[in-house]
Amino acid sequence: GAGVSQSPSNKVTEKGKDVELRCDPISGHTALYWYRQRLGQGLEFLIYFQGNSAPDKSGLPSDRFSAERTGESVSTLTIQRTQQEDSAVYLCASRQTGGSYSPLHFGNGTRLTVT
Amino acid sequence: GQQLNQSPQSMFIQEGEDVSMNCTSSSIFNTWLWYKQDPGEGPVLLIALYKAGELTSNGRLTAQFGITRKDSFLNISASIPSDVGIYFCAGQLASNYQLIWGAGTKLIIKP
Numbered sequence: 264g265a266g267v268s269q270s271p272s273n274k275v276t277e278k279g280k281d282v283e284l285r286c287d288p289i290s291g292h293t294a295l296y297w298y299r300q301r302l303g304q305g306l307e308f309l310i311y312f313q314g315n316s317a318p319d320k321s322g323l324p325s326d327r328f329s330a331e332r333t334g335e336s337v338s339t340l341t342i343q344r345t346q347q348e349d350s351a352v353y354l355c356a357s358r359q360t361g362g363s364y365s366p367l368h369f370g371n372g373t374r375l376t377v378t
Numbered sequence: 379g380q381q382l383n384q385s386p387q388s389m390f391i392q393e394g395e396d397v398s399m400n401c402t403s404s405s406i407f408n409t410w411l412w413y414k415q416d417p418g419e420g421p422v423l424l425i426a427l428y429k430a431g432e433l434t435s436n437g438r439l440t441a442q443f444g445i446t447r448k449d450s451f452l453n454i455s456a457s458i459p460s461d462v463g464i465y466f467c468a469g470q471l472a473s474n475y476q477l478i479w480g481a482g483t484k485l486i487i488k489p
Binding site: 267294304305306308311313319354356360366367368369370371372374 | 411413418419420421422423426466475476477479480481482
């Protein structure tokens with residue numbers, strides 16, 4: 264596809280359940296980021312993948328959060344035992360690397376509501 | 379950690395007015411980016427700045443990369459209703475790939 268695709272677009276889950284969010288980056292983009300955006304807030308960095316290098320997980324807020332990416336393709340963000348404070352929009356972004364800086368391209372996000 | 383101070387937090391303006399917003403930091407950046415986010419969507423890149431002093435336009439939008447490399451501004455001329463949204467600045471540190479984000483400026487246009 265032409266842009267970053269995220270699914271589902273909306274997810275409502277009960278507190279304590281696990282959720283899995285998916286991101287399809289732009290083809291050829293080696294770098295992939297996950298961000299969290301709470302209502303009315305800015306972007307909070309969660310995790311960064313670059314090719315086959317070890318991911319930068321420094322932004323993950325707790326061990327309930329994890330993410331995977333196989334090569335330069337799809338990434339999944341998993342939240343275990345969801346809490347109400349996990350309610351937010353989860354944004355995925357990708358970009359090319361190498362050469363001059365290439366800006367991030369964002370998906371439309373997954374709006375997660377934990378009841 | 380590094381922070382970007384983005385101001386104003388929100389703006390209420392009349393259609394046709396010019397808009398100005400800015401970001402400042404205590405850190406030096408080698409790239410400044412300005413994004414716009416519409417409701418229910420991800421941020422979309424408006425302007426990218428790569429060199430200190432650079433002034434770049436994109437239609438009615440103009441942005442500048444400050445000479446000190448610690449600040450940037452975005453101007454919107456003759457605002458129209460579709461300019462409504464949240465504008466974010468982001469800077470990339472010279473030392474790594476990470477982007478530091480401002481908290482956003484919410485633009486509201488009074489009809």
